[in-house]
Amino acid sequence: METGCWLLGGEFEDSVFEERRERRPGPPESYRAKRCEPQWFYEETGSSDDVEALTVQKFKGDLAYRRQEYQKALQEYSSISEKLPSTNFAMKRDVQEGQARCLVHLGRHKEALEIATNLENKATNTDHLTTVLYLQFTICSSLQNLEKTIFCLQKLISLHPFNPWNWGRLGEAYLNLGPVLSASLASSQKENSFTSSDTAIKSSFPHSGKDCLLCFPETLPEGSVEVSSGNKQRNEKALKNIQNRMTEERAAVLLETQMKACASFIRTRLLLQLAQCQQTSFALERNLKTQQEIEDKMKRFSFKEDTLLLIAEVMGEDIVPEKIRDEVHTEVKCVGPAALTALVIGSSKEFEDKWFRKIKDHFCPFENQFHTEIQILP
Structure with a gap:
């Protein structure tokens, strides 16, 4: 075969040459999904894991927000924020966003904007920034500040120019x-x-x-x-x-x-x-x-x-x-x-x-x- 030529299908994945695992005798183990009753997080979990306890508390805050009980939700989120370890960045962002959205509904827009600005400064990827810009858009829309609302949308569009809903x-x-x-x-x-x-x-x-x-x-x-x-x-x-x-x-x-x-x-x-x-x-x-x-x-x-x-x-x-x-x-x-x-x-x-x-x-x-x-x- 001439140099530089190759056969169609001449490239193989390494997995082709691996030995297959032997199947265990007997019927396969049945999969059992964990089932949770509605509002299970209101019951005593008895967990000694701090992260799990904070997650349960966040669920309570999320449910209160869903029920439009914004003051109660804000209290839950604020309590979590004080207890969260500094290394838990993901939950910290979620909780701060929840706080900001509660503050908007409570008419405390200045505090909400401060949280949004802090989140924007600490964003490390495009997903974080997109989330923050949507939060700022919500705040400015609630303030009925059209010029700032437009600027938020313009920043979102510059990040995602092919999103039709933001253009609308x-x-x-x-x-x-x-x-x-x-x-x-x-x-x-x-x-x-x-x-x-x-x-x-x-x-x-x-x-x-x-x-x-x-x-x-x-x-x-x-x-x-x-x-x-x-x-x-x-x-x-x-x-x-x-x-x-x-x-x-x-x-x-x-x-x-x-x-x-x-x-x-x-x-x-x-x-x-x-x-x-x-x-x-x-x-x-x-x-x-x-x-x-x-x-x-x-x-x-x-x-x-x-x-x-x-x-x-x-x-x-x-x-x-x-x-x-x-x-x-x-x-x-x-x-x-x-x-x-x-x-x-x-x-x-x-x-x-x-x-x-x-x-x-x-x-x-x-x-x-x-x-x-x-x-x-x-």
């Missing part, structure tokens, strides 16, 4: 953020407009000080009245321009968040469509239901077909079956906190530049056309 949550968050930002901008502009209005009124009257009260238009020289009238017209025109600009700014803010929401929903749908062929039963049912909900939301934007095609093209550039398969079966990356930090985006701007910049750049030269093309329905 991000789209919902952007939908809710638009009116909030628009209202906040309107309030700020209203204050500024009052200041501008006062300045304009004062500039209409050249006299100031105590003598101003005595200077009525009918007592002023004829030339002064004409100057005052001209100033008034100019100021009214300036105020009208300011108001128009404010209206345009509010519309632009609302439009941008609508665009981000639409892009997020489109990516959600693309990912769900790709996963659809591999799903059955309730998973497929949930998939199809979500796709229909997205379809209904898309109608609110009234985007033209070519606009939707462009957004779909941009948001689906990296969606390749091989990549998604690698994402699903990826190994947990065990690295230090510093390396984990590098895996997620550092700011909301960084995330939006990566995912939405191409869409914004495409419409930037045709901004006026884009504004008239898209009609946001109530």
Whole structure:
């Protein structure tokens, strides 16, 4: 045989050459699974093992949480945390997460955030970080802080870009953020407009000080009245321009968040469509239901077909079956906190530049056309 050639099937596992174990005579031993009665952990276990005793106590805390008895659950978790040995990292993380979630339900968000931050700093692999980010998302959602909620979702997506459910949550968050930002901008502009209005009124009257009260238009020289009238017209025109600009700014803010929401929903749908062929039963049912909900939301934007095609093209550039398969079966990356930090985006701007910049750049030269093309329905 020539060098470099090999026979098909010429490679064998070592196990092929191992001797088989001899079977013991007689019937095989029957397997008996350990059966536990419901809420068995409330009974006296009589265990001298400290770890087992703490595990039983954790079950009690978990059940109290499930029953929405958050104060009782918090007491159980806090008691466990004090007794846990410093080397039991796994249970320590579980207990601290339980404490944080109880604190959220009890309205003690600051304490919950402190625990979440501590867990994030001590995370050593991607699973730990993912769990912490979901915890932070829960806390920020409970606080109804939309901007921080969005940032949590953006960090989760940067860690798992092919998770459709986080993209869907991000789209919902952007939908809710638009009116909030628009209202906040309107309030700020209203204050500024009052200041501008006062300045304009004062500039209409050249006299100031105590003598101003005595200077009525009918007592002023004829030339002064004409100057005052001209100033008034100019100021009214300036105020009208300011108001128009404010209206345009509010519309632009609302439009941008609508665009981000639409892009997020489109990516959600693309990912769900790709996963659809591999799903059955309730998973497929949930998939199809979500796709229909997205379809209904898309109608609110009234985007033209070519606009939707462009957004779909941009948001689906990296969606390749091989990549998604690698994402699903990826190994947990065990690295230090510093390396984990590098895996997620550092700011909301960084995330939006990566995912939405191409869409914004495409419409930037045709901004006026884009504004008239898209009609946001109530």
